[in-house]
Amino acid sequence: MATRFHLECSVSCGAGPFDADRRQHLCRCGRPLLARYDWDRIAPTWPRESLRDAVPSMWRYAPALPLADGDRPVTLGEGWTPLFPAPALGADLGLDRLLVKDEALNPTNSFKARGMSAAVTRAHALGAATLSVPSAGNAACALAAYAANAGIEARVFMPRDVKTPFIRECRVHGAEVTLVDGLITDAGRIAADEGRRHGWYDVSTLKEPYRAEGKKTMGYEIAEQLGWRWPDWIVYPTGGGTGIVGIWKACEELERLGWVKGPRPRLVTVQAEGCAPMVRAFHAGADTADPWEGAATVADGLRVPAAVGDILVLRALRESGGTAVAVSDRDMVEGMLDLGRREGIGAAPEGGATLAALRQLIRDGVVARDQEVVLLNTGGALKYLDVVEEG
Ligand SMILES: Cc1ncc(COP(=O)(O)O)c(C=O)c1O
Ligand SMILES: [Zn+2]
Structure with missing residues (x-):
């Protein structure tokens, strides 16, 4: 079966390229493999305008996804989630343009x-x-x-x-x-x-090459939903980091396609104070993150003490001119409640963490009030309701 893509080492160690027609996991150097496409072939036959009639799921970007000729996607309608304006929260924070990409509306309630x-x-x-x-x-x-x-x-x-x-x-x-x-x-x-x-x-995070391909469609959608441009900031709750890696990959690919020309977004990693290996490494100027001892947080998805993609996350944060922030469990639950009460958005603590991080970034003068910010609500509230139980 013909594939339009192959796999390359994400840190260019010299091994590969690798054949996507066979099962592949990590590169020989132990780092993730990423899918690469032949953009020179794809771009001329895939005009941006064709998306007007495309399916309302992430498979609207099928030519940029790991689908071999003749294959059908395994799909439950994932993606093409709304990018909600959050005017009430924006007003609370003094931001004119705050948006929430609501990934809770995906099958099984998360990105x-x-x-x-x-x-x-x-x-x-x-x-x-x-x-x-x-x-x-x-x-x-x-x-x-x-x-x-x-x-x-x-x-x-x-x-x-x-x-x-x-x-x-x-x-x-x-x-x-x-x-x-x-x-x-x-x-x-x-x-x-x-x-x-x-x-x-x-299919562990970044130990197989294709989950990042699915996650990159969050980036494609944000750009499309904003009329083919990037916001100033995208704030992402980071565990293993596929979202950051995927969105940064989307930035590069959309430029290769000629679909987005303006400045790329700055990416923000948010982690919990009780488990913040990427935040610590970012501020220490390190290329990789040491494992976090005694990881503890109510945000299950952020309780990831070590990740094979650390090097890629840190690289994306630096290349984008972004940053990394740790927030307390208390502030992330507060953020979850604010999203629920002020905007009607049911957020996981991980989603709440992005709002808590944005508060810090505004307070510290990193995010300016006239900038446009997209928060990723990566999951819904329903599976985490015990964190808001009283008493
Ligand atoms: C709701 C939610 N947000 C964020 C994350 C972190 O995702 P990643 O490990 O891809 O960085 C997870 C992971 O489990 C999650 O469940
Ligand atoms: Zn390698």
Whole structure:
């Protein structure tokens, strides 16, 4: 089957390029592989105007997604989420142009749907029989749903203290759930060990190349929804970092396509004070992030003490002229409540964290009041309601 893309080492170590017609995970150097397309071939036959009639999902950008000729996407309608103006919160903060990209409206209630739609599409095309993932919660739910849709078995590994709704939703979609003592990194180790023995296809964050492809469509959509230009800032709650890596990749690709010409956005990584390896590394001027000891936060998706894509996240933050901010659990829950009460947007604590970070950035004079800011509400409130229980 012909593919229009191949895989390259994300840090240009000299290995590769790698054939996308075979299962590929990390590069020989241990860093992520990224998909590369033949833009010189794609651009002349894919005018921006053709999107007027495109499907209202992330697959509207199919020529820029990992779909081999003759393949059909594994899709549940992910993406093309609304970019809501948030005038009430904007007024509270003194910002004229505050927008929230509401990823809670995706299948299984989070932006993880995009990555899993792309990854399961490719795994299905490559004939995988069993998919596995270590997850803080949302990625497991998304994998469970997309694997079910594709008729593939899913094995998900989550920390034992994950909130109950995540476990139940995985079971709704027929996934085999294993609860692990420890954090997502421990779940990752166990999933990899078992997977090696059984020949499972591992879809861990950035350990397979296609979840980032799904996530990059957040960038494509923000640009399209703003009339093919970038906002000044995009604020993203960062765990493993596929969102940042994907959005930065979208910036480059949209330039290659000639669809967006203006200045790129500055990217902001938000993490929790109780687990902020990327924030610490960014401010220390480091290229990679040391593992965080004793990771603890109510935002499950941000409880990621170490990530294989650290180098790519830090590079994107620096190249974009962005920054990295840590917020307290209390402030992120406050942010979640503000999004809910002031705008009617149901936000996960990770989404609340972006608002808390924006408050800090305005207070510190980093974000100016006349700038345009997009917050990514990466997930919905419903699976996290225990964090707002009183008493
Ligand atoms: C709601 C939510 N936001 C943000 C993240 C962080 O995503 P990533 O690990 O891709 O940086 C997660 C990850 O689980 C999440 O569930
Ligand atoms: Zn390499």
